[in-house]
Amino acid sequence: MGNSLGCSASGERLVSAARDGDLVEARMLLEFNPSLAKYSTFRGLNSPLHFAAAKGHNEIVTLLLENGADVNLRNYCGQTALMQACRYGHWEVVQTLLIFRSVVTRADYLTGRTALHFAAVGGHVRCIRLLVADFIPSAPYEVITGVGSKSSSDSSLDRRHDHALTKFINKPADGGITALHMAALNGYFDCVQLLLDLGANISAVTFQYGTSANLIGAGSTPLHYAACGGNLKCCQMLLARGASRLTLNCNGWLPYDVAKIWRRRCLESLLNPNSELSLPVFPLSNYLSLPLMSILNIARESGLQSLIAVDDIDLCAVCLERACSVASEGCGHELCIQCALYLCSTSNTSSEIVGLPDRRSAGIEWLLYRQRSSAL
Template sequence: MRFLSLVGNSFGCSASGERLVSAARDGDVQEAKALLEYNPRLARYSTFGVRNSPLHYSAAHGHHEIVYLLLESGVDINLRNYRGQTALMQACQHGHWEVVQTLIICKANIHKADYLNGGTALHLAALNGHTRCIRLLLADYIPSIPNFWAILQAGDRKSITEFDQRGICEVINKTSDGGITALHMAALNGHVETVQLLLDLGASLSEVTVEDGTTIDLIGSGSTPLHYAACGGNAQCCQLLIAKGASLTAENANGWTPLMVARSWHRSWLEDTLKSPPAENLQVLPSPYLSLPIMSIMKIARECGWRTSELAPICLDPCAVCLERKCMVAVEGCDHEFCTQCALYLCSTNSASTSKHGPPESTLVFVWELMSLLHWFLAQV
C-alpha cells in the first residue's frame, strides 16, 4: 500500500507539473500562480525527452509575467534543456525582449552556449535580427552616457571608467562551432540594424569561419562577415561593413572574394558595391540603440526593486507614465520622474526605426528625454 501511495503521489506531481507547463505555454498567469502557491517545487518540473521546464516554455512564448513568477519561486534561472538552451536563449531566439529584460535584471548568464552548435543567446538574437534583445543582453557593458558613440569614434574609450572594452569584445566576438560570430549571422540574414549595433560596439570584421565537422558551410571556411553578407544579398549590410573597413579582396579557403561569393549565389545587384571601394566615405549614423541609459536603470532595478506587487495606499509622487508606482528615476533637464518599470519599458521600446509605430507623441517625448541622461533615482523607496 505504501508503494502504491508513493506512485500515486508521483503521478499527482507529474499531472500538476504538466498543468504548470500548459499554463506557462499558454500564458495563464492565474493558473500558474495558483499551482506555484500550492507547490513551489513544481517550478523545477521538466518535460520528458526535451527536458523543457515551465521557465523555458514561458520564455519561448513571451509570457514575462509567468517568467517572473517562476523566478520568484526559486527556479534556477540558467536551467538547461536537452539541447543545452537556457530560457534566455529561447527568449532571444523568438525576440521576446520583455522576457529578456526580466532575465537580465535577475542576472541570467549571457555567456552560456548550447550543446548543439555552441551558440549563445547573442548568436540567436543576431540570427533572427532581434536588436532590442541584443541591447538588453549587453546592458551591463554599455554605460549610460549621452555622447557614448562620439567617445567610441574618438577612440577615447579609456576615459569611460564603466566601459569594459575587453569584456564586451569577448562577448560580441565569441564564436560558435565553425568560427561563426554574431556579426556573421546578422550579415548573412540581412539584419541591418543588428549589424550596425554590433559594429558600433566593436564587432570584428576580420574574424573568419573555420572548418568544423558539425557545421554545414556552403560559403567556405575562412569567410569574413562580408563574405556572409554577400551570400545573404543585402546591399545595406555590405555597405555598412565596407564603410567600417571590411576587405573587398579577402579570400576564403575556396579562394573566393566577397564578390565571387555574390556571383556564385546570383546576387547580381551587389556587383557595383563589391567591385571596388566607394568613391566617397559612407556617412553612418550611430545605432539608435547605442546610447539608451539602460545600465543605470538596471542598477536601480536590482538595488531598489523593480516589481511592486502592492501599491502604497497613497502615492504622493506617482510615476509620470503609469500614475501608480512611486518614482525611482529622475530625468535631467526636465520635471519628469518615472518608476523603474516604466523607465525600463520606455528605454527598451525606443529606437528611431520603430518610432512610427510607437506610442503617442507625449510618450515619445518622455523616451527622448530619457535618452539625454538619467541621473540618480530618488533616495526614498
C-alpha cells in the same frame, strides 16, 4: 532529469500554463506548491521557465523566478531561458531574465551558440542591446556618440574597460560563425551596425574545420556572408567600417564571387575589387544611447514590485498608477521602475539616418536614471 520535486501531473499542468500563458492557473499551482517552479518535463526536458520564455509570457516568467526557478537552468540542448527568449525576440522577457541575473555568456551544447547568436540570427536588435547592457555604462546621448567630448578617451565606448565585451561579441559558435556573420547573412542592418559599434571583428573568418555545413566556404568573413545574403546596406556598412573586398575564403572566393554565385547582381558593382563607388556615412547605432545599465541595476536593487501609491508619494508620470521609484536626470520626470524599464528599452530613433540625430528626437534614451531615495 525528470521531476523529483512534486507531483508529475501538477508539473505538467504548470508546463501547459507556462506554454499557453495561463497566468491564473500558474499562480494557483505555485501557491499550492512553489517547488513546481523547478519542474522539468519528461518529454522535452524543458522547464516551465523555458516554455514561458520561448512564448514571451513575461508575467509568468516573473512569477516563476520569484518562486525560485533557476534562471540559468539548461534544457537537454544546453539552452537557457535567455537563449529561448532571444531566439524569438521577446525583449521584455530578456529584460526580466537579466534583472534576475541570467548569465549571458553561456553557450549551448549542440552548436556553441550564446544568446547573442540566437538574437543575431533572428535580427532582434533590442535583445542584442539588452544582452550587452552590463558591459556598457549608461551615459547621456552626447557622451555615447562623442559629441562635445574633448577627446576619444572621454567616450563611454572607450576600449579600456571592454575587453569582456569584445570577447563576448566575437565569441565564435560552431564552425567559427560569429553573431556578425549571422546578422550580415540575414541582412539585419540594425544588428550589423550595433555589433560593429560594440567592437565586432569585421575580419573574423569561419573555421577551416567544424560540423556546420558552410555553403559559402570556410574562411569566410562577414562580408562574404553579407554578399550571400544580398543586403546592400549591410555590405555598405561593412565596407565603410573597413571590410576588405580582397579577402579570399578557403574556396578561393572573393565576396564579389559569392555575390555572383548567389546571383546578387545589385551587389556586383559595389563588391568588385576595382570598385570606386562612394560609400554612405553611417553614424553610431542609436541603440547605444539607451541607459540600460543604470535602470537594470536599479531594478535589481529595488525589485520589480512597484511601491503602493499613497498620498505622500508621487505617481509615475507615465502610467499614473504606481509610485515613483526612479527619476530622470535632465527633464526631472519621476517614474515607476516598470515604466522606466519599458521606456529605456523602446525609445530610440532610426539607426539608418546619415548624420547624428537631433537630441530632441532621441527622447528619453539619452537620460540617466537614479534611484529616488525618498520613495524607497
